[in-house]
Amino acid sequence: MSTGGEARRIVAGIDGSVESLEALRWAAREAELRGADLLVVLAWQVPVGSPYVPAVPLDAQTLEDGAKQALEHALGEVFGAKLPDGVSAEIRQGPASAVLIEAGKQADLLIVGSRGHGGFVGALLGSVSTAILHHAPCPVLVVRERHNDA
Numbered sequence: 001m002s003t004g005g006e007a008r009r010i011v012a013g014i015d016g017s018v019e020s021l022e023a024l025r026w027a028a029r030e031a032e033l034r035g036a037d038l039l040v041v042l043a044w045q046v047p048v049g050s051p052y053v054p055a056v057p058l059d060a061q062t063l064e065d066g067a068k069q070a071l072e073h074a075l076g077e078v079f080g081a082k083l084p085d086g087v088s089a090e091i092r093q094g095p096a097s098a099v100l101i102e103a104g105k106q107a108d109l110l111i112v113g114s115r116g117h118g119g120f121v122g123a124l125l126g127s128v129s130t131a132i133l134h135h136a137p138c139p140v141l142v143v144r145e146r147h148n149d150a
Contacts, residue, residue, distance in 0.1 A: 008036050008037065008108055009036055009037050009038075009039065009106060009107050009108055009109075010027050010030055010031045010034070010036045010037070010038050010039070010107060010108065010109045010110075010111060011027075011038075011039045011040075011041060011100070011103045011104060011106075011107040011109070011110045011111070012024045012027035012028075012038060012039070012040045012041070012110075012111045012112070013041050013042075013043070013096065013099075013100040013103070013110065013111070013112040013113075013128070013132070014040060014041070014042050014071070014074050014112075014113070015042060015043075015070070015096065015113075016042075016070040016073065016074050017113055018113075018145050019113025019114050019143065019144065019145050020074070020112070020113040021074055021077055021078060021113075022113060022143050022144070022145055023111050023112050023113040023141075023142075023143040024040060024074060024078045024111075025078055026111055026141070026143045027040075027111040028078060028079070028084070028087070030109065030111070030141075031086065031087070032084075036086070036108065036109075037086045037087075037088070038086060038087045038088070039088050039089070039090070039103065039107070040071070040074075040075065040087065040088070040089040040090075041089075041090060041091075041092055041099060041100060041103050042067055042070060042071040042074070042089075042090075042091045042092075043067075043091070043092050043093070043094055043095065043096040043098075043099035043100065044063055044064060044066070044067035044091055044092075044093060045063075045093060045094055045095055045096075046060050046063060064091065064093070067091045068091055071089055071090075071091055075089055096128045097127070097128045097131035097132055097135070100112065100128070100132055100136070101131070101132060101135050101136055101137070104132070104136040104137050104138045104140075105137050105138075107138050108138060108139070109138060109139050109140075109141060110132060110136050110138055110139070110140045110141070111140075111141045111142075111143060112128065112129050112132055112140070112141075112142055112143070113126075113129065113142070113143055113144075113145075114126065114129055114142050114143065114144045114145070129142050
């Protein structure tokens with residue numbers, strides 16, 4: 001973490017949702033403006049069965065491969081075929097909030113979308129962004145989807 005007023009490392013947490021792609025675009029602009037490195041993180045985990053969801057055998061490698069594809073797709077949407085200098089990306093296994101809070105320990109700014117793929121459609125904040133706001137060890141920016149209201 002930098003000790004001055006400039007961010008040296010920005011972390012963007014994504015899941016492929018519209019809000020997370022907007023957060024990634026915002027993070028890319030912030031990193032460029034501040035001369036900071038940008039780490040893009042997509043978390044994945046093997047879902048746990050519940051009484052409401054039937055247990056389906058899932059192969060961890062298939063889930064990891066799906067996470068890699070989602071990350072590559074998101075990066076392509078925002079950056080095109082080639083990542084700019086200073087931008088790196090990785091997938092990490094674990095609950096999204098825990099993974100991103102951990103990544104925030106080495107960041108000057110953590111940027112996420114307001115809501116991801118799960119949860120309630122009408123919610124202003126999802127469970128991951130709420131947890132990050134409460135527990136991140138660095139400043140957090142939560143980005144909402146752009147609406148073109150005329």
